[in-house]
Amino acid sequence: xxxxxxxxxxxxxxxxxxxxxxxxxxxxxxxxxxxxxxxxxxxxxxxxxxxxxxxxxxxxxxxxxxxxxxxxxxxxxxxxxxxxxxxxxxxxxxxxxxxxxxxxxxxxxxxxxxxxxxxxxxxxxxxxxxxxxxxxxxxxxxxxxxxxxxxxxxxxxxxxxxxxxxxxxxxxxxxxxxxxxxxxxxxxxxxxxxxxxxxxxxxxxxxxxxxxxxxxxxxxxxxxxxxxxxxxxxxxxxxxxxxxxxxxxxxxxxxxxxxxxxxxxxxxxxxxxxxxxxxxxxxxxxxxxxxxxxxxxxxxxxxxxx
Amino acid sequence: xxxxxxxxxxxxxxxxxxxxxxxxxxxxxxxxxxxxxxxxxxxxxxxxxxxxxxxxxxxxxxxxxxxxxxxxxxxxxxxxxxxxxxxxxxxxxxxxxxxxxxxxxxxxxxxxxxxxxxxxxxxxxxxxxxxxxxxxxxxxxxxxxxxxxxxxxxxxxxxxxxxxxxxxxxxxxxxxxxxxxxxxxxxxxxxxxxxxxxxxxxxxxxxxxxxxxxxxxxxxxxxxxxxxxxxxxxxxxxxxxxxxxxxxxxxxxxxxxxxxxxxxxxxxxxxxxxxxxxxxxxxxxxxxxxxxxxxxxxxxxxxxxxxxxxxxxxxxxxxxxxxxxxxxxxxxxxxxxxxxxxxxxxxxxxxxxxxxxxxxxxxxxxxxxxxxxxxxxxxxxxxxxxxxxxxxxxxxxxxxxxxxxxxxxxxxxxxxxxxxxxxxxxxxxxxxxxxxxxxxxxxxxxxxxxxxxxxxxxxxxxxxxxxxxxxxxxxxxxxxxxxxxxxxxxxxxxxxxxxxxxxxxxxxxxxxxxxxxxxxxxxxxxxxxxxxxxxxxxxxxxxxxxxxxxxxxxxxxxxxxxxxxxxxxxxxxxxxxxxxxxxxxxxxxxxxxxxxxxxxxxxxxxxxxxxxxxxxxxxxxxxxx
Ligand SMILES: Cc1cc2nc3c(=O)[nH]c(=O)nc-3n(C[C@H](O)[C@H](O)[C@H](O)COP(=O)(O)OP(=O)(O)OC[C@H]3O[C@@H](n4cnc5c(N)ncnc54)[C@H](O)[C@@H]3O)c2cc1C
Ligand code: FES
Ligand code: FES
Numbered sequence: 001x002x003x004x005x006x007x008x009x010x011x012x013x014x015x016x017x018x019x020x021x022x023x024x025x026x027x028x029x030x031x032x033x034x035x036x037x038x039x040x041x042x043x044x045x046x047x048x049x050x051x052x053x054x055x056x057x058x059x060x061x062x063x064x065x066x067x068x069x070x071x072x073x074x075x076x077x078x079x080x081x082x083x084x085x086x087x088x089x090x091x092x093x094x095x096x097x098x099x100x101x102x103x104x105x106x107x108x109x110x111x112x113x114x115x116x117x118x119x120x121x122x123x124x125x126x127x128x129x130x131x132x133x134x135x136x137x138x139x140x141x142x143x144x145x146x147x148x149x150x151x152x153x154x155x156x157x158x159x160x161x162x163x164x165x166x167x168x169x170x171x172x173x174x175x176x177x178x179x180x181x182x183x184x185x186x187x188x189x190x191x192x193x194x195x196x197x198x199x200x201x202x203x204x205x206x207x208x209x210x211x212x213x214x215x216x217x218x219x220x221x222x223x224x225x226x227x228x229x230x231x232x233x234x235x236x237x238x239x240x241x242x243x244x245x246x247x248x249x250x251x252x253x254x255x256x257x258x259x260x261x262x263x264x265x266x267x268x269x270x271x272x273x274x275x276x277x278x279x280x281x282x283x284x285x286x287x288x289x290x291x292x293x294x295x296x297x298x299x300x301x302x303x304x305x306x
Numbered sequence: 307x308x309x310x311x312x313x314x315x316x317x318x319x320x321x322x323x324x325x326x327x328x329x330x331x332x333x334x335x336x337x338x339x340x341x342x343x344x345x346x347x348x349x350x351x352x353x354x355x356x357x358x359x360x361x362x363x364x365x366x367x368x369x370x371x372x373x374x375x376x377x378x379x380x381x382x383x384x385x386x387x388x389x390x391x392x393x394x395x396x397x398x399x400x401x402x403x404x405x406x407x408x409x410x411x412x413x414x415x416x417x418x419x420x421x422x423x424x425x426x427x428x429x430x431x432x433x434x435x436x437x438x439x440x441x442x443x444x445x446x447x448x449x450x451x452x453x454x455x456x457x458x459x460x461x462x463x464x465x466x467x468x469x470x471x472x473x474x475x476x477x478x479x480x481x482x483x484x485x486x487x488x489x490x491x492x493x494x495x496x497x498x499x500x501x502x503x504x505x506x507x508x509x510x511x512x513x514x515x516x517x518x519x520x521x522x523x524x525x526x527x528x529x530x531x532x533x534x535x536x537x538x539x540x541x542x543x544x545x546x547x548x549x550x551x552x553x554x555x556x557x558x559x560x561x562x563x564x565x566x567x568x569x570x571x572x573x574x575x576x577x578x579x580x581x582x583x584x585x586x587x588x589x590x591x592x593x594x595x596x597x598x599x600x601x602x603x604x605x606x607x608x609x610x611x612x613x614x615x616x617x618x619x620x621x622x623x624x625x626x627x628x629x630x631x632x633x634x635x636x637x638x639x640x641x642x643x644x645x646x647x648x649x650x651x652x653x654x655x656x657x658x659x660x661x662x663x664x665x666x667x668x669x670x671x672x673x674x675x676x677x678x679x680x681x682x683x684x685x686x687x688x689x690x691x692x693x694x695x696x697x698x699x700x701x702x703x704x705x706x707x708x709x710x711x712x713x714x715x716x717x718x719x720x721x722x723x724x725x726x727x728x729x730x731x732x733x734x735x736x737x738x739x740x741x742x743x744x745x746x747x748x749x750x751x752x753x754x755x756x757x758x759x760x761x762x763x764x765x766x767x768x769x770x771x772x773x774x775x776x777x778x779x780x781x782x783x784x785x786x787x788x789x790x791x792x793x794x795x796x797x798x799x800x801x802x803x804x805x806x807x808x809x810x811x812x813x814x815x816x817x818x819x820x821x822x823x824x825x826x827x828x829x830x831x832x833x834x835x836x837x838x839x840x841x842x843x844x845x846x847x848x849x850x851x852x853x854x855x856x857x858x859x860x861x862x863x864x865x866x867x868x869x870x871x872x873x874x875x876x877x878x879x880x881x882x883x884x885x886x887x888x889x890x891x892x893x894x895x896x897x898x899x900x901x902x903x904x905x906x907x908x909x910x911x912x913x914x915x916x917x918x919x920x921x922x923x924x925x926x927x928x929x930x931x
Binding site: 001002003004005006007009030033034037038041042043047053055057084097098101102103104106107108110111190194195196197 | 308310327328330349350351357363364365366369370371373374376417420434435436438439443526555576584602742745748867915918921928
């Protein structure tokens with residue numbers, strides 16, 4: 001049970017910083033609360049008493065969404081469900097809707113925020129690999145001596161390990177900026193125990209751009225989570241894929257490459273097997289959606305992994 | 307504490323109320339507004355019993371601090387049938403028989419309502435996906451999906467409204483016909499009150515202090531600080547039991563609260579009744595218990611060894627129950643056999659996970675009768691036991707069975723009703739205890755974990771000559787239904803097969819694990835798993851078809867089982883035929899099949915689990931791709 005004496009819902013960033021300033025050491029930030037409330041239960045943190053909860057989900061700047069040709073700006077309090085409901089977002093972030101559909105369930109997605117997913121920094125967080133594949137940068141803000149100071153850094157540098165980030169005391173995650181990749185084929189693969197409400201054992205985001213004939217990779221972005229303490233880009237595999245024409249053999253060879261990366265604490269062997277099948281399915285789905293030339297792929301591969 | 311001044315619209319009515327900052331929307335609608343149609347199945351976002359609309363968007367109200375409802379329009383299950391007339395979806399749930407215990411159903415109806423609002427033409431796959439956040443443990447999902455499809459078709463005019471009406475079954479013609487569930491309207495509307503939904507004026511809230519140790523002596527319990535707290539009306543320990551303590555299904559080995567020592571993690575040690583749950587929780591933290599750790603035993607094989615820690619003094623060998631069965635002479639049977647196969651099988655503990663966590667309400671009525679209302683699967687037996695425990699004549703003890711939100715055997719043990727009775731007597735006020743999901747999992751019985759050594763002797767033609775089985779079950783810290791489970795397991799050990807020589811031993815063993823108890827099939831699962839798996843292995847070794855080896859040994863009408871039950875009719879052969887046909891079975895021994903099997907991946911077999919049906923719907927991204 002999460003017990004608080006006060007629940008504040010500031011309407012502006014300034015109000016939030018003022019409350020944080022006045023209540024130093026006795027507050028906790030929340031947004032969708034979907035990580036925080038289940039955390040304060042028996043078997044995890046148990047009953048937790050925190051004098052003040054500061055809910056940042058109604059601050060307009062944290063709800064802002066901007067999409068242009070090259071960049072996307074996502075306010076930290078953007079609910080995951082927006083990636084399914086907003087067509088412009090879905091076009092600019094092609095793997096995000098696929099990720100969102102596997103994320104918790106329809107109801108939790110309406111609450112769960114992108115910022116909460118990032119700051120919670122679970123090794124199984126689903127949105128993070130997609131964002132890393134989009135070269136995401138986080139924008140952080142802090143009130144220092146009455147002035148709001150902002151800083152930016154790469155998302156994969158911001159997350160330092162399981163449950164750990166570079167977020168400083170008194171700092172808020174304001175927004176995430178990332179590459180808009182319209183025209184890319186996107187896919188997201190996830191393995192868990194059931195269809196909904198499932199925490200990923202392994203998850204993979206794939207973004208692919210092909211030439212106009214659909215026979216040659218022009219750009220590939222791959223990020224995987226769940227195989228180690230934090231999500232990683234598979235840059236070697238990306239390079240390999242771009243180094244020659246699209247073919248079933250190339251996809252298969254690429255799928256074998258990250259298997260050796262598996263370094264999770266549990267079920268390593270299982271995860272290794274999963275990763276290969278996963279890579280193939282993710283790549284296949286992404287290249288198809290990117291307009292792959294059908295002849296470049298073997299039917300056998302499609303039957304097995306499509 | 308800074309109360310929240312909440313202005314919101316609830317089910318179309320404006321409210322201005324103050325709420326506590328730590329309340330969740332679920333607490334506010336259930337406790338403050340008494341809208342108990344939506345339930346709390348888990349409190350952690352996992353089950354969907356709490357689903358409500360917030361500004362038209364379905365959300366899990368157990369994950370919503372009440373402050374998030376500020377200025378919002380909230381619609382609960384009660385909003386759907388406000389005038390008493392059920393909505394089309396609710397009628398469809400009734401018609402399709404999509405409700406059993408009913409505990410999940412209000413949430414299901416809400417999720418289905420949301421799904422059809424978002425896409426009135428959703429196909430079955432999309433319906434499944436959109437209901438993915440809601441769990442049902444008893445109806446099974448097919449009838450629920452049938453109901454949503456039926457409602458969709460009626461709403462879209464593809465079916466007439468009369469499709470929702472009763473189709474009468476002919477007189478006296480019940481078997482094989484669909485019968486309307488008379489209790490369904492109360493469940494689909496959320497009007498049915500489960501124990502956790504009930505309140506009484508002046509009611510106190512109970513919380514239970516549980517043992518963090520698996521095996522420890524209780525040196526002392528000091529409740530004075532807790533009792534001195536404002537708002538605390540009563541604290542009890544085993545010292546407050548006035549009569550002869552001890553309950554159980556077969557042996558009365560379990561005290562109302564730990565007496566002298568604790569035997570498993572989660573065992574009740576003390577209980578508090580206070581004006582609200584938070585005060586009761588804080589009082590628990592003020593109870594001082596001194597434990598002296600004892601060596602625990604967690605493995606039943608180890609518990610059977612001489613010198614192992616003893617869980618109950620009355621059973622120095624830790625054996626709760628041993629059931630031996632002897633027919634013929636197995637050693638002779640093995641000697642006559644062409645093949646003897648020996649394997650070990652094990653099964654694990656399983657939680658029932660009924661969607662309704664345990665809950666109960668107790669009070670002492672105007673005649674001094676102690677009344678306990680709870681989803682109790684065995685009230686008559688419990689009434690007799692409790693009368694002895696609280697030293698009252700049976701006429702002064704009354705058990706009322708509230709609707710059971712799923713039990714599956716897990717609500718057969720009187721594990722909390724005694725504490726409620728004592729607190730009602732002590733405070734002379736109504737008291738209510740509602741378990742959290744975690745509490746339910748940690749403290750209630752599980753399916754018996756088992757380890758089975760099975761030896762079978764067979765002739766080359768597949769006839770079984772001898773079966774020897776030794777099954778050791780972890781009964782956990784208390785007896786509960788262990789004896790019955792061991793009996794049933796032994797009775798069903800040899801399966802429905804003719805076997806001339808049988809030797810079966812089933813053992814239920816005390817350990818310091820969570821107690822094992824009744825669970826659907828009651829011992830049959832453990833032995834059938836061993837025997838049936840074994841038959842497949844033997845079929846492979848003998849080059850026989852798995853169906854064939856069963857037919858060769860099947861009991862026929864008039865057979866006598868190894869426990870001397872005479873069977874008038876045996877339907878095994880019919881069952882085998884039906885299963886073989888339905889599965890599209892490819893005949894032959896497992897070893898004689900080729901690399902690919904014709905009975906897998908048929909057109910009608912289940913496709914792999916996928917998501918994304920909504921992308922295929924017209925007008926969405928996939929269609930545009
Ligand atoms: C049943 C269930 C299923 C789930 N399924 C999935 C799933 O499939 N995939 C998945 O990835 N996750 C899943 N989750 C986890 C959770 O929903 C997500 O991690 C979600 O994105 C968290 O966001 P939130 O806003 O609800 O977090 P909150 O609980 O509000 O916050 C989480 C943490 O982030 C901090 N925080 C939030 N916003 C900010 C900010 N702007 N600045 C600084 N700190 C901030 C908070 O202080 C807190 O420490 C599931 C959760 C539940 C209960
Ligand atoms: S999801 Fe809210 S009670 Fe289970
Ligand atoms: S009817 Fe669904 S849980 Fe019982």
